[in-house]
Amino acid sequence: RKEVEQDPGPFNVPEGATVAFNCTYSNSASQSFFWYRQDCRKEPKLLMSVYSSGNEDGRFTAQLNRASQYISLLIRDSKLSDSATYLCVVNIGSNTGKLIFGQGTTLQVKP
């Protein structure tokens, strides 16, 4: 079983749609959670950290369910510029900087 699992997609949605991505992680000791965005052949860019209480940044909302070891990302009012691969990322513990990446979910927003 992969340490971080994501549906690879692709998700093809029209502009203005709401889309949700899910992610599960296997290590219950995981402490920090993030969503990164990666455009084709470029570096991952931090989209947002994910907190137990859930957090929102503009059109983006992230949720964490520790009991189910499940993370989600909701994108409202999709823009063409949201087209990218979204990476679910987990950090195991406070003494290691090692990030574990999911394979990514590809989003294509169409006009």
Next chain:
Amino acid sequence: NAGVMQNPRHLVRRRGQEARLRCSPMKGHSHVYWYRQLPEEGLKFMVYLQKENIIDESGMPKERFSAEFPKEGPSILRIQQVVRGDSAAYFCASSLSRGPYEQYFGPGTRLTVT
């Protein structure tokens, strides 16, 4: 506020040559991480360094690969006697401190072994 810098951006090496990849962290960051992304695969952790120390090298191949982060100057990822399977994008990230702090990535070095 300069971000993480990596050079070269593209590197071509013949089999058996050495590759040296450089990374300068964001200003104020003293923790550096190297990740590798093979074609059509996800990012995989290689090594975590702090100034003059290797903290976690659990993702480094046992042979031919080494990393350092000297007191002065950039972090270096060194690959000796490259093989075709080393062709990949190598990304460096930095953070303010260890653990849960966000990591910010550089643009990567794309290594092609011919």
